[in-house]
Amino acid sequence: xxxxxxxxxxxxxxxLKTALVKAGFHGMTVTEVRGFGRQKGHKETxxxxxxxxxxxxxIKIEITCADAAATQIIDIIVTVAxxxxxxDGKIFVSDLSQVIRIRTGETGxxxx
Amino acid sequence: xxxxxxxxxxxxxxxxxILGLVLTxxxxxxxxxxxxxxxxxxAPAAALNETPPATPAVPHLAGTxxxxxxxxxxxxxxxxxxxxxxxxLFYGGMVRAKNLLNMFMCVMVxxxxxxxxWIAYGYNLAFAVPSAISVDAGKNDGTKFSYLxxxxxxxxxxxxxxxTPVDGANSYGKIVTSGDTTGAxxxxxxxxxxxxxxxxxxxxxxxxxxxxxxERVKFGAWCLFVxxxxxxxxxxxxxxxxxxxxxxxxxxxxxxxxxxxxxxxAGVSALALILILPKRRGYPSxxxxxxxxxxxxxxxxxxxxxxxxxxxxxxxxxxxxxxxTAGAVAVMAFAATAIAGSAAGGSWILAEWxxxxxxxxxxxxxxxxxxxxxxxxxxxxxxPGSALIIGLIGxxxxxxxxxxxxxxxxxxxxxxxxxxxxxxxxxALLVGWFAVRPVTGGGSQLSxxxxxVVATGVFAxxxxxxxxxxxHKTIGFTVDESTxxxxxxxxxxxxxxYRLV
Numbered sequence: 149x150x151x152x153x154x155x156x157x158x159x160x161x162x163x164l165k166t167a168l169v170k171a172g173f174h175g176m177t178v179t180e181v182r183g184f185g186r187q188k189g190h191k192e193t194x195x196x197x198x199x200x201x202x203x204x205x206x207i208k209i210e211i212t213c214a215d216a217a218a219t220q221i222i223d224i225i226v227t228v229a230x231x232x233x234x235x236d237g238k239i240f241v242s243d244l245s246q247v248i249r250i251r252t253g254e255t256g257x258x259x260x
Numbered sequence: 261x262x263x264x265x266x267x268x269x270x271x272x273x274x275x276x277x278i279l280g281l282v283l284t285x286x287x288x289x290x291x292x293x294x295x296x297x298x299x300x301x302x303a304p305a306a307a308l309n310e311t312p313p314a315t316p317a318v319p320h321l322a323g324t325x326x327x328x329x330x331x332x333x334x335x336x337x338x339x340x341x342x343x344x345x346x347x348x349l350f351y352g353g354m355v356r357a358k359n360l361l362n363m364f365m366c367v368m369v370x371x372x373x374x375x376x377x378w379i380a381y382g383y384n385l386a387f388a389v390p391s392a393i394s395v396d397a398g399k400n401d402g403t404k405f406s407y408l409x410x411x412x413x414x415x416x417x418x419x420x421x422x423x424t425p426v427d428g429a430n431s432y433g434k435i436v437t438s439g440d441t442t443g444a445x446x447x448x449x450x451x452x453x454x455x456x457x458x459x460x461x462x463x464x465x466x467x468x469x470x471x472x473x474x475e476r477v478k479f480g481a482w483c484l485f486v487x488x489x490x491x492x493x494x495x496x497x498x499x500x501x502x503x504x505x506x507x508x509x510x511x512x513x514x515x516x517x518x519x520x521x522x523x524x525x526a527g528v529s530a531l532a533l534i535l536i537l538p539k540r541r542g543y544p545s546x547x548x549x550x551x552x553x554x555x556x557x558x559x560x561x562x563x564x565x566x567x568x569x570x571x572x573x574x575x576x577x578x579x580x581x582x583x584x585t586a587g588a589v590a591v592m593a594f595a596a597t598a599i600a601g602s603a604a605g606g607s608w609i610l611a612e613w614x615x616x617x618x619x620x621x622x623x624x625x626x627x628x629x630x631x632x633x634x635x636x637x638x639x640x641x642x643x644p645g646s647a648l649i650i651g652l653i654g655x656x657x658x659x660x661x662x663x664x665x666x667x668x669x670x671x672x673x674x675x676x677x678x679x680x681x682x683x684x685x686x687x688a689l690l691v692g693w694f695a696v697r698p699v700t701g702g703g704s705q706l707s708x709x710x711x712x713v714v715a716t717g718v719f720a721x722x723x724x725x726x727x728x729x730x731x732h733k734t735i736g737f738t739v740d741e742s743t744x745x746x747x748x749x750x751x752x753x754x755x756x757x758y759r760l761v
Contacts, residue, residue: 193612195662196662200547
């Protein structure tokens with residue numbers, strides 16, 4: 149089982165969710181995060197004083213899937229979230245040791 | 261619960277409150293001899309068949325009630341009170357989220373503190389006509405310059421509740437007279453209403469100061485400071501500038517609604533405090549950004565609405581040429597307020613656009629407030645055209661005054677010195693030039709204004725330095741490091757303004 153975490157731009161979320169649901173992947177967890185990489189922050193001004201704000205708001209999506217489905221999900225994310233500009237984000241893939249559905253107690257692939 | 265007793269400030273405050281309650285009870289326990297028997301009940305019955313005298317024989321009801329002015333002043337007092345939550349929001353949005361409630365508290369706690377102080381003895385010191393400290397004015401006609409008032413009957417507003425023996429009327433209806441060097445006239449407004457209107461000013465003035473020392477002040481120490489400052493700084497200066505016998509009023513210094521008494525005093529006192537108290541930890545290297553400009557803009561809007569009462573209601577405090585309270589001068593003041601506030605909002609963002617590159621919403625709100633500050637001492641004295649010029653100048657001037665903070669590097673958290681201090685001083689000087697009533701502006705009036713600004717400014721600065729050091733060196737004025745880092749809301753008040761769930 150794999151866990152796919154993707155940090156993407158805010159406005160790409162709706163499009164990505166629709167694409168994933170259409171491809172048959174019906175669950176995900178979304179958090180609002182801030183971060184920076186090569187994309188620099190921006191300047192804000194309050195009463196004439198300038199402030200450098202380094203952290204950029206992003207969305208992080210977490211999806212769990214069977215090993216075979218990982219490539220398809222990654223392709224969908226890359227297609228939807230890529231704009232070609234600095235700041236498109238990153239995808240992190242890790243191995244999951246266990247998944248449990250709380251309601252039924254199912255484990256493993258049945259819980260995905 | 262008993263942790264509250266560990267704070268020495270809280271203990272001192274509690275002692276003060278208990279002392280005040282004891283004093284009140286002893287005063288109320290005394291029976292004024294006049295209440296014992298009504299005088300001559302037969303006389304009014306006999307008078308029914310005669311023509312009533314043309315002027316009332318009872319001195320305290322001299323003149324009749326001006327119901328229009330009473331109505332307007334009632335609304336004005338409520339409008340000035342409305343500026344308190346407006347100020348709380350204006351300041352609250354500019355601090356970090358972890359300190360929002362503390363900012364609200366420091367502003368709004370002035371309501372109970374100053375209200376009690378005002379009724380107990382504050383109004384007495386400021387507006388009592390008999391003088392406690394006065395010197396001969398040197399005019400060879402016996403006029404005196406008064407520095408402080410005192411009337412024992414005004415303690416805890418006792419005299420407002422007495423029933424006069426002669427006609428059984430309540431003295432809370434007693435009409436206040438408004439006077440100046442040319443004479444006095446009854447205003448048609450009950451003195452209790454005047455006292456309530458002035459109370460709103462007394463409440464908001466110390467609340468302005470806390471913006472400069474935001475996010476690091478100990479709550480108990482702040483409460484103690486408010487009471488002491490109101491007593492030793494605000495009440496004397498209000499006496500000097502607005503009391504009929506006050507020395508600056510008698511000299512002819514103009515201050516329509518509080519450029520010196522409110523804004524300059526607050527700004528200069530804020531400066532004194534930020535010079536002796538430590539900066540916020542991490543300032544200026546760490547960036548402290550406003551957490552909710554929306555709140556601040558809402559607050560600025562509320563302040564502007566309230567300011568119409570602040571300025572246009574002040575026709576009552578300015579002498580007999582300004583009556584009726586709801587009259588031509590109030591209209592002048594209203595117009596000046598609207599024009600200057602609006603113009604300054606525009607000139608601030610224009611300056612900002614040119615200098616910093618972007619016009620900001622916080623700049624618009626601040627510019628409007630700055631314009632209102634600058635027009636406050638001028639409001640009933642200047643023409644609408646002059647108000648426009650004053651507003652345009654004020655917006656730009658205060659914008660640059662606020663930039664000074666970055667050069668001098670003092671930690672005036674919410675720009676109280678730049679907006680209220682500089683704006684109040686500027687307005688108090690500009691009125692010397694632009695005044696059209698009761699005197700025409702020019703060199704001589706300008707020099708009088710300079711005297712007024714210097715006198716009140718120096719007094720407030722030195723006085724606040726003393727009060728601030730007194731408190732800081734005894735019980736400590738600022739919080740410790742862990743409180744400041746975790747946030748004052750959670751550590752001082754045990755509350756959080758925002759929750760995730």
